[in-house]
Amino acid sequence: MALVLALGVAVVQTIVPFIGAQKRWSGWMATAVPAATLQFLLVGAAFAALMHAFVTSDFSLRLVTMNSHSAKPMLYKISGTWGNHEGSMLLWILIVSLFGAMVAWFGEGLPPRLKARVLSVQASIGVAFLLFILLTSNPFLRLAQPPFDGQDLNPLLQDPGLAFHPPFLYLGYVGLSMSFSFAVAALIEGRVDAAWARWVRPWTLAAWIFLTIGIALGSWWAYYELGWGGFWFWDPVENASFMPWLFAAALLHSAIVVEKREALKSWTILLAILAFGFSLIGTFLVRSGVITSVHAFANDPERGVFILLILGIFTGGALMLYAARAHAMEAKGVFSMFSRESALVFNNILLAVSAIVVFIGTIWPLVAEMVFDRKLSVGAPFFEAAFTPFMVVLAIALPFGAMIPWKRGKVGRLVRPLVPAMILALVVALLAWTIQTERTILGPIGFLLGAWLVGGALTDLWSRLGRGAISGRLGRLARLPRADLGRVTAHAGLGIIFMGISGLMAWQIEDIRVAQTGEAYQVADIQVVMNEVRQEEGPNYLTTMADVVVSDENGERIALLQPEKRVYPVQAMPTTEAAIHSGFWRDIYVVIGDPQDNGGYAVRTFIKPFANWIWAGAIIMALGGLLSLSDRRYRVAAGAARQRAGGQGQQGVPAE
Amino acid sequence: MKRLLLALLLLLAPIGPSVAVTPDEVLDNPALEARAREISTGLRCVVCQGETIDESNASIARDLRLLVRERLVAGDTDEEVVQFIVDRYGEYVLMKPRTGGANLILWGAGPALFLIAAIGALVYLRRRSQAQSEGEKLSPEEQARLDELLGDRG
Numbered sequence: 119m120a121l122v123l124a125l126g127v128a129v130v131q132t133i134v135p136f137i138g139a140q141k142r143w144s145g146w147m148a149t150a151v152p153a154a155t156l157q158f159l160l161v162g163a164a165f166a167a168l169m170h171a172f173v174t175s176d177f178s179l180r181l182v183t184m185n186s187h188s189a190k191p192m193l194y195k196i197s198g199t200w201g202n203h204e205g206s207m208l209l210w211i212l213i214v215s216l217f218g219a220m221v222a223w224f225g226e227g228l229p230p231r232l233k234a235r236v237l238s239v240q241a242s243i244g245v246a247f248l249l250f251i252l253l254t255s256n257p258f259l260r261l262a263q264p265p266f267d268g269q270d271l272n273p274l275l276q277d278p279g280l281a282f283h284p285p286f287l288y289l290g291y292v293g294l295s296m297s298f299s300f301a302v303a304a305l306i307e308g309r310v311d312a313a314w315a316r317w318v319r320p321w322t323l324a325a326w327i328f329l330t331i332g333i334a335l336g337s338w339w340a341y342y343e344l345g346w347g348g349f350w351f352w353d354p355v356e357n358a359s360f361m362p363w364l365f366a367a368a369l370l371h372s373a374i375v376v377e378k379r380e381a382l383k384s385w386t387i388l389l390a391i392l393a394f395g396f397s398l399i400g401t402f403l404v405r406s407g408v409i410t411s412v413h414a415f416a417n418d419p420e421r422g423v424f425i426l427l428i429l430g431i432f433t434g435g436a437l438m439l440y441a442a443r444a445h446a447m448e449a450k451g452v453f454s455m456f457s458r459e460s461a462l463v464f465n466n467i468l469l470a471v472s473a474i475v476v477f478i479g480t481i482w483p484l485v486a487e488m489v490f491d492r493k494l495s496v497g498a499p500f501f502e503a504a505f506t507p508f509m510v511v512l513a514i515a516l517p518f519g520a521m522i523p524w525k526r527g528k529v530g531r532l533v534r535p536l537v538p539a540m541i542l543a544l545v546v547a548l549l550a551w552t553i554q555t556e557r558t559i560l561g562p563i564g565f566l567l568g569a570w571l572v573g574g575a576l577t578d579l580w581s582r583l584g585r586g587a588i589s590g591r592l593g594r595l596a597r598l599p600r601a602d603l604g605r606v607t608a609h610a611g612l613g614i615i616f617m618g619i620s621g622l623m624a625w626q627i628e629d630i631r632v633a634q635t636g637e638a639y640q641v642a643d644i645q646v647v648m649n650e651v652r653q654e655e656g657p658n659y660l661t662t663m664a665d666v667v668v669s670d671e672n673g674e675r676i677a678l679l680q681p682e683k684r685v686y687p688v689q690a691m692p693t694t695e696a697a698i699h700s701g702f703w704r705d706i707y708v709v710i711g712d713p714q715d716n717g718g719y720a721v722r723t724f725i726k727p728f729a730n731w732i733w734a735g736a737i738i739m740a741l742g743g744l745l746s747l748s749d750r751r752y753r754v755a756a757g758a759a760r761q762r763a764g765g766q767g768q769q770g771v772p773a774e
Numbered sequence: 775m776k777r778l779l780l781a782l783l784l785l786l787a788p789i790g791p792s793v794a795v796t797p798d799e800v801l802d803n804p805a806l807e808a809r810a811r812e813i814s815t816g817l818r819c820v821v822c823q824g825e826t827i828d829e830s831n832a833s834i835a836r837d838l839r840l841l842v843r844e845r846l847v848a849g850d851t852d853e854e855v856v857q858f859i860v861d862r863y864g865e866y867v868l869m870k871p872r873t874g875g876a877n878l879i880l881w882g883a884g885p886a887l888f889l890i891a892a893i894g895a896l897v898y899l900r901r902r903s904q905a906q907s908e909g910e911k912l913s914p915e916e917q918a919r920l921d922e923l924l925g926d927r928g
Contacts, residue, residue, distance in 0.1 A: 467891040475884040497869025
């Protein structure tokens, strides 16, 4: 079986290059490259085999029987491969080995010993999870008597948003394993320098981009699928993906300091360990079902203990190594209290502490029950109260931090260019304040911060374009380093998310009523008429579909919405398909409920202002990351390192 | 396997589709209804996975919503309504944990960590900024060597 072979290769890949690196035997070190490739091919073959079984509905596999159905649309047959515990763990390993192989293929410029150690650490992660899958969650278990048809995939998961949600999240989680491997390798090596940071940052950035997209997809799915338009629930499983995201964000900022200024080294290493540690914690929370929640579909203590073991060995081991070796990382850069370095330290504090707040909130019910014998809940109100203040401070500080110079800054020179952004933010907030009536102050505050972030990002961009006439500045726009463009874009994206979230939360309008067919009613400034309700049949479900026409005050038709209520007979489970008319300023969101005894249907109509801004902001943020990833210096660094032919010599890094 | 599947179904059943608050529950008095919604979003549906009774369509959530409205109509304040529910179902139903007892750790952890981190960072930054002046100064050996060199020249 391919998986067993892959395990063998991974074991070899763990041990041989490691010894090679210790003893400086280049032949032993070089085995890492073909081993990484082979491991990837073997795991890939296993994954392809599983996917083939899903696509062809091979019900002799237990997993396919339990999670698929012959009538299911092709997209969900494919996504069914990872829409379950075993398959998703296989996907996880596939990505671990993919990243390992990518280092093997493209890491020519890496110092050979560092490369061997990185691949060795990466392979050891592969070993752990391959063992996990083989011992506790083998996806290839056969059924003696294959049934005629399968039991179908959970209908909630049969959705395009969710089909691609797990692969992105896993690419993010596992991408952090690269940062982890580099961190551990550097600890073993005992040296961290600018070149190291240059190697780690792209991986972290890539992982962060994937996490951003994955989280946004999940949130978007929740928004339209769960039927009341919530986009974030502070559910343990969501938190599990959010904590690594926060740590990754902190890490990619602190890696800049290592790269440019050779400071914060040991802190960056610690962050890299923690970021992947929290990915593992996330995996543990989701896969063990220890905190059961909507998404946690595995409920087996054996698996939980195994993952906990992996978590303990890797995080604990790395932290011990860190404790033993961290002192070797001496900082070089010197800077004053008021500098870009300090601003990034502040950024790291805010992100790391807020991530830990999320962590404590997530596990607190568990702790309270085990230690204090109190059964309690920690829900959204806690996180809103305990987490949001950090984000508010972050938003206030960010535009300053992004523009403050390295080494030493001056208050006056920093603040003056930002004055227009402040005025813009105040005007936007006042505007929001006057338009709204008797509603929470949070809306205007959110817009104040969001506009401040966007305005700050624009100011940042403007100042990067140098001085002189507008045409000259625009000419320089194209030649601006991609990293600068990326930073500005990502920060503006964050501002847009702020506005989206606060707008949606503060100004949502909701209407619940029994609607009779043909009867018009008013919700805020729109007219709603439910014209017809009919029963239809989908490929693997039955549906109740309504034609709902919404029009504006003047009776002009805005859209025909067709909310659905589906029943998937195989799983005997209903789902709602909300009908959403998306707009730039607001979404109109209609959900149809149960038929009422005295005729008509329960209908919920929402007006959700700025909803799209949340996901648009997330996409812009990810785009910013992508721009930064494509910056010349990573390619140049790779090329230059190659020319040095395994040179470990470190060049002076200009501070901007 | 069957049991697992059943567990799965039970697990997922609460986040069903139909609207949570149904039209027949809504109170005629909009002020009271608004208070009822506000209270509902803070109470957990005890059989669901982290949903509030406002979002859930489980029957117990419906019962609780009706109970909340009943108490409000009877003239209870918001706090009295919440206390009424907590007395019967325990503090588990509170989405926002109280600050008393061990929960102080939960609520205090964020601010405390932030303070510790901020102090740590200040110490680190001070050291970094002072390293400058030290770095510019020469060590005694360096000074001696410099004097020697200068002496040679002179």
